[in-house]
Amino acid sequence: MSGGSAGWIRRVPVRARRWLLGAALALLAASSVLAAQREHGIARDEVPYMSYGVGYARWWIDLVSLRGGTATERRITATFGGAQPTDNNREHPPLMKTLFGLSRILFCDRLGWASEVTASRAPTALFHAAAVVMVFAFAARLWGSAAGLFAGLLFLFLPRAFFHAGLATFDAPMVTLWLATLLAYYRSLASRWWALGLAVCFGLALATKHNALMLPAVILPHYAWVAWRRSRPSGADARRPAGARLAGAARALLRIQPLLVPALAIGGPLVLVAVWPWLWFDTVHHVRDWISFHAHHVNYNFEYLGENYNHPPFPWHVVLVTTLVTTPVATLAAAALGAVHAARRARAGRAAEPERAPVLLLALSAAVAMGVFLLPTTPIFGAEKHWAPAMPTLCILAGAGIVSAADRFCRYLVARGWIPEAGGFARTATALALGSLVATAALSETVAAQPYALSYYNALAGGAPGGADLGMNRQFWGYAARGVLPFLDRHVAPAPGQPPVPVYTHDASPAWGLYARAGLLRPGLPDAGHEAQGIARSGAALVIHERHFARHDILIWREYGTVQPAWVLTFQGVPLVSVYVRPAPRSGAAARR
Amino acid sequence: MVAVSRAGARAATDEDWRALSASLRSRHRPGDLIAFAPAWIDPLGRRFLGDLIPLDMAGRMDAARYATIWEVAERGARSPDAAGLDAADQSAFGALVLRRYTQRAVAVATDFTAALAGARTTGRSRGRPTVSLEEVDFAPRRCVLVVPAPDQTVRITYPGALLGASLVGYVGLADVFTRRDVREPARLVVSIDGRPVADVTVGVEDGWVRFSAPTTARAGATVEFAATAVGPRARDRRVCFAAEARR
Numbered sequence: 050m051s052g053g054s055a056g057w058i059r060r061v062p063v064r065a066r067r068w069l070l071g072a073a074l075a076l077l078a079a080s081s082v083l084a085a086q087r088e089h090g091i092a093r094d095e096v097p098y099m100s101y102g103v104g105y106a107r108w109w110i111d112l113v114s115l116r117g118g119t120a121t122e123r124r125i126t127a128t129f130g131g132a133q134p135t136d137n138n139r140e141h142p143p144l145m146k147t148l149f150g151l152s153r154i155l156f157c158d159r160l161g162w163a164s165e166v167t168a169s170r171a172p173t174a175l176f177h178a179a180a181v182v183m184v185f186a187f188a189a190r191l192w193g194s195a196a197g198l199f200a201g202l203l204f205l206f207l208p209r210a211f212f213h214a215g216l217a218t219f220d221a222p223m224v225t226l227w228l229a230t231l232l233a234y235y236r237s238l239a240s241r242w243w244a245l246g247l248a249v250c251f252g253l254a255l256a257t258k259h260n261a262l263m264l265p266a267v268i269l270p271h272y273a274w275v276a277w278r279r280s281r282p283s284g285a286d287a288r289r290p291a292g293a294r295l296a297g298a299a300r301a302l303l304r305i306q307p308l309l310v311p312a313l314a315i316g317g318p319l320v321l322v323a324v325w326p327w328l329w330f331d332t333v334h335h336v337r338d339w340i341s342f343h344a345h346h347v348n349y350n351f352e353y354l355g356e357n358y359n360h361p362p363f364p365w366h367v368v369l370v371t372t373l374v375t376t377p378v379a380t381l382a383a384a385a386l387g388a389v390h391a392a393r394r395a396r397a398g399r400a401a402e403p404e405r406a407p408v409l410l411l412a413l414s415a416a417v418a419m420g421v422f423l424l425p426t427t428p429i430f431g432a433e434k435h436w437a438p439a440m441p442t443l444c445i446l447a448g449a450g451i452v453s454a455a456d457r458f459c460r461y462l463v464a465r466g467w468i469p470e471a472g473g474f475a476r477t478a479t480a481l482a483l484g485s486l487v488a489t490a491a492l493s494e495t496v497a498a499q500p501y502a503l504s505y506y507n508a509l510a511g512g513a514p515g516g517a518d519l520g521m522n523r524q525f526w527g528y529a530a531r532g533v534l535p536f537l538d539r540h541v542a543p544a545p546g547q548p549p550v551p552v553y554t555h556d557a558s559p560a561w562g563l564y565a566r567a568g569l570l571r572p573g574l575p576d577a578g579h580e581a582q583g584i585a586r587s588g589a590a591l592v593i594h595e596r597h598f599a600r601h602d603i604l605i606w607r608e609y610g611t612v613q614p615a616w617v618l619t620f621q622g623v624p625l626v627s628v629y630v631r632p633a634p635r636s637g638a639a640a641r642r
Numbered sequence: 643m644v645a646v647s648r649a650g651a652r653a654a655t656d657e658d659w660r661a662l663s664a665s666l667r668s669r670h671r672p673g674d675l676i677a678f679a680p681a682w683i684d685p686l687g688r689r690f691l692g693d694l695i696p697l698d699m700a701g702r703m704d705a706a707r708y709a710t711i712w713e714v715a716e717r718g719a720r721s722p723d724a725a726g727l728d729a730a731d732q733s734a735f736g737a738l739v740l741r742r743y744t745q746r747a748v749a750v751a752t753d754f755t756a757a758l759a760g761a762r763t764t765g766r767s768r769g770r771p772t773v774s775l776e777e778v779d780f781a782p783r784r785c786v787l788v789v790p791a792p793d794q795t796v797r798i799t800y801p802g803a804l805l806g807a808s809l810v811g812y813v814g815l816a817d818v819f820t821r822r823d824v825r826e827p828a829r830l831v832v833s834i835d836g837r838p839v840a841d842v843t844v845g846v847e848d849g850w851v852r853f854s855a856p857t858t859a860r861a862g863a864t865v866e867f868a869a870t871a872v873g874p875r876a877r878d879r880r881v882c883f884a885a886e887a888r889r
Contacts, residue, residue, distance in 0.1 A: 359822040600777040613692025622653020624685040
């Protein structure tokens with residue numbers, strides 16, 4: 050049987066098989082993310098990224114068109130910089146914003162293939178697809194194609210990461226470029242030319258989000274370990290004194306990849322400067338402003354285990370608990386098995402590619418991505434997206450876990466006499482069956498979480514209601530407001546010829562214009578403005594439920610004289626958005642009654 | 643997978659809410675308190691029953707004034723408003739449970755929030771003390787809002803107050819954003835006829851802090867609430883307090 054129906058698969062070279070699988074995963078990832086994002090609301094942060102991105106893209110188009118005056122300090126400042134810390138969104142590097150803008154200009158404005166929002170989000174979807182492929186490729190390289198396939202699928206089926214992959218924001222691309230940098234570094238341990246790839250990837254990561262500044266904290270300790278390991282004496286040299294061993298390690302540091310430090314210290318920053326015109330002058334000053342903005346970032350309000358945190362320190366366990374309750378349980382279990390499997394193999398001296406210590410690299414990646422949020426001085430951020438670069442590690446281990454569990458299960462079946470031998474076909478079939486179970490579980494959670502995945506909690510938490518019971522963050526970015534637009538359309542929008550009904554749009558205010566342009570909002574429902582003045586002007590009002598937003602309910606109650614919303618949008622029974630409609634003024638007769 | 647997919651299925655439906663609402667309305671009397679548990683179902687509860695919840699009730703100091711408490715609960719939760727009480731009856735409506743509690747309501751001799759208009763105010767503050775519905779500890783509170791200048795004390799004096807067996811009150815800091823940005827505490831000292839009976843320091847994480855003092859029932863007492871923004875950096879310290887003299 051193994052030589053029959055499955056035989057043709059084996060005749061395809063491994064390399065070609067992996068290319069095919071990688072391409073299929075990329076296609077699946079990009080198409081599913083692009084399809085799903087059409088139901089997503091517009092996240093608050095997307096709005097400036099999209100709009101400034103168009104400005105950045107036009108600047109680049111002008112530059113390559115050799116339009117006069119483009120590369121002047123004045124034009125660059127007007128496009129990318131400014132005197133204030135958030136002018137032209139200069140607090141964030143421009144790579145993804147520029148791509149959002151280019152994509153919108155090409156696919157929406159010129160070709161008309163996609164809406165403004167979808168076109169802007171397409172680069173993120175493509176970056177995410179690339180990350181899925183990299184997760185697949187790395188896991189396949191270490192533990193075989195089946196491990197790779199399920200690692201890639203489980204990475205794609207992370208409900209929250211899937212959601213972020215459909216937004217014009219930086220978090221999903223940051224994961225991609227973080228991983229790309231580590232894989233380029235990994236390759237550079239065997240090929241000097243890959244130092245160039247490392248510099249490019251690191252530079253692009255820096256040009257995406259400041260998390261990339263942490264990458265050297267992954268790479269340098271790993272490199273030191275690799276050098277130390279390769280300098281380990283063997284045979285007659287085994288009793289070398291410690292000094293000689295250190296000297297050997299130092300030589301290994303210089304020998305293995307002599308361009309490592311230049312790639313990180315010079316090459317990466319040069320790429321950053323190249324893609325960020327704001328750094329083309331006053332470079333030191335502008336870099337300092339960028340880093341300083343994030344070092345002194347405003348503390349978000351973030352609910353965690355029933356407490357609203359808006360001042361450091363955040364409890365050290367936020368990262369761990371949040372990851373535990375926002376990752377599908379089946380994926381967590383597979384990753385735990387994978388970690389045990391990798392540890393056992395390492396202890397037995399059978400680790401994959403021990404000369405380059407890939408599992409250590411993955412572990413360091415997760416530790417650094419998460420570790421900074423364990424520090425008591427880190428500003429309050431809260432959401433799992435901030436340490437999302439740790440997720441590839443988890444999913445790669447999950448792929449290994451599935452294969453190792455399948456292997457053990459096969460041996461168990463052989464021992465019981467239920468199958469004759471644990472041959473290649475049996476092992477592959479078992480891995481596929483087990484992996485399909487795990488991946489289906491993750492897929493079903495990912496589907497169930499859409500389009501409100503920031504409110505998703507896994508079975509350990511008890512779903513979204515369990516998350517609410519635990520007092521975990523409900524959502525952020527105001528994107529769920531999209532779910533109440535049909536209600537506003539049906540019950541609040543004025544009839545033709547009637548005066549407009551201003552809406553207090555709360556946290557959805559930045560996105561309101563985009564909703565209108567996208568045709569999701571009927572005319573006659575303008576944004577009423579901010580806070581109490583906006584509420585005073587409004588005929589209807591939204592409250593997007595996060596714990597610290599309770600004050601908005603109260604502001605509305607004061608103005609409308611009632612605590613009763615007209616409608617409440619829910620996810621798995623958990624309130625996400627309340628819609629209030631201003632009560633009609635009572636007539637004189639009614640008032641007298 | 644099953645657990646998560648069933649999470650939504652176990653949630654109360656609009657039909658559950660409508661059935662509960664119809665039942666409650668048939669027995670509800672003005673002045674009955676309606677409370678929701680867990681607290682996160684509050685928006686849904688207000689959607690279906692909000693017309694029975696006046697603003698003052700939503701911003702109540704506590705539940706002691708209410709002889710009847712209707713608790714609308716889901717997922718086995720209990721409201722703190724009904725803590726220590728035994729349900730007189732209960733009925734289920736799908737995923738929702740309606741419980742009725744009765745208690746001996748406290749009789750209020752003086753509501754110091756309602757009586758603010760007759761009080762005297764001295765000390766440096768931003769604006770005059772007002773009665774307001776404020777967010778304290780992420781819940782609505784109807785209270786006297788006073789914003790002393792940094793390191794200053796504002797005294798709010800109620801002459802000729804009617805006292806009962808006790809004076810009970812609560813104090814907290816209003817507004818989540820000023821609590822985040824200004825970390826200094828506030829202090830509230832309550833005196834009766836010049837004698838301090840309660841002294842509460844309330845910080846940004848302390849929430850709605852209860853204080854109480856035994857009193858002798860009588861008329862004509864002078865009750866003073868002295869609110870201090872503690873320290874020179876205590877700007878925009880929005881002290882929100884409510885108190886009752888209870889018979």
